[in-house]
Amino acid sequence: MTVSVAHGTARLSAVAGATAGDAYVRAREALTAAGLSEDDIVQVVEYVTDPAAGCGEARPAGVTVSTVAVEGLPEPGATVAVEVTAYRGGGERIATGSGVVTVADEIVYVPGILPADLSAGFREQYRSCLEVAGELLKAAGLGLDALVQTTDYTATATRAEYPHCGRPRRELLGGTGADGRPVHPGAAGILVDRPLTEGAMVSLDAIASRRPLRTVNPGWRRYETLTYKPGIAAGNTLFMSGFGALEPATQRAIFDGDLLAQAEYTYAAIAAVLREARLAGNAVVRLVEYVTPAGIADYDKVAEIRAKYFGGPVALTSVVCSALLRPEFLIEVVPTAVFP
Structure with missing residues (x-):
């Protein structure tokens, strides 16, 4: 469990459990360890393998909630993972x-x-x-x-x-x-x-x-005609798109079937956006990683590559999706970074 705190906002890695109750117990423990309480929560994201089961009785009342259905979770036996963002005072x-x-x-x-x-x-x-x-x-x-x-x-x-x-x-x-x-x-x-x-x-x-918003783009022309941008700077935060092993110039998916090569390329693309924003890898405070069933067997090996690019503690949420929009993709990563 990692808690990343910057500019008063605490982002907690998702914690998983066999039930929603188990996951929320662990989330509350992580909040307490960070010196925070349920009153400080600004968002909860619930990743559930069974949408019909629901988490309503376990979750705190009166908070912003998003529920995301997933194919699975990397932790054995887990059916629910809870990701919490908190800000002192709520x-x-x-x-x-x-x-x-x-x-x-x-x-x-x-x-x-x-x-x-x-x-x-x-x-x-x-x-x-x-x-x-x-x-x-x-x-x-x-x-x-x-x-x-x-x-x-x-x-x-x-x-x-x-x-x-x-x-x-x-x-x-x-x-x-x-x-x-x-x-x-x-x-x-x-x-x-x-x-x-x-x-x-x-x-x-x-x-x-x-x-006020500002686009952050390392010069990738493909984004000039798209309805999304690689990065958006707003105040002290850099919000980014999802990244996979896609060559910006050719729009060709690469390293088909090789999770580690895809992860390396994906992290390098994120690093390029960070450099454009004059940030280093340790500015990343949150990563959400979507891994396909075909990629999960080698997923543990990605940790070493991730540490090379982002260094210090980063709140990481990992989930298994059914697939990604490009059939060749085994992983897609959505990062958030902060300015000093």
């Missing part, structure tokens, strides 16, 4: 009809989002998730142009339809950054074949900021 909690929105250090944590109409098609459901995000952000006095990071969860069966989400993202997202240039949030797309609820083709996690 920030500002805003109750809405779709859950609690929390604002702490000008970062806006939004509860997990499902489409309003579960009978609609894929593109319509994706648009609906963005529209729900917009309504939640209104409660914090913001619009969709304040988004800094989105993570969407779809199914392997809809992989061919996934490009259709580009249109609603293009129409609804994006704004002008503090430097006068166009800005879009960082993004990651993860495939999970366990819907949170029957009929849901997509679910969405989102984070926004009240601070």
Whole structure:
């Protein structure tokens, strides 16, 4: 268990358990060890192998919650992992009809989002998730142009339809950054074949900021036409997209079948974004790593490579997804870093 504290925000590695109760007991113990309490929680992310089981009775009341269905967890026997972010005092909690929105250090944590109409098609459901995000952000006095990071969860069966989400993202997202240039949030797309609820083709996690935004791009031209950017700087935080073993110039997936080579390339790409932001690897405070079933056998060996790039303690959450949008990918990594 690692607790990474920067600018008053504590990010805790996900802790797993055989039940939600077990996972939350360990999460509370980690909070206490860090000198924090449930009153300081600003966001909880629950990674569950059985969405129908639920975590409601175990979780703290009145906090921002996102539930993510996953294929599995690396820890043997675990069915639930709980990742906690805390800020002393707990920030500002805003109750809405779709859950609690929390604002702490000008970062806006939004509860997990499902489409309003579960009978609609894929593109319509994706648009609906963005529209729900917009309504939640209104409660914090913001619009969709304040988004800094989105993570969407779809199914392997809809992989061919996934490009259709580009249109609603293009129409609804994006704004002008503090430097006068166009800005879009960082993004990651993860495939999970366990819907949170029957009929849901997509679910969405989102984070926004009240601070001015700035795109961080090492010069990768492919992002000029995309609806997401490799990094978004907002205040003292750098939010990043999901990274895999993809050559930016050719958009070719590389190192097919080799988890360690993919991890090395992925971490090197993250390091390039950090350098563009004038940060080093030890600025990374949170990593969420999505590993496919084909990659999990060698996953323990990734730790040595990770330490080479990021050095000191980083809050790490590792989950097994069903697949990734590029079939060749065995791992996708979503980082968060902070400025001094």
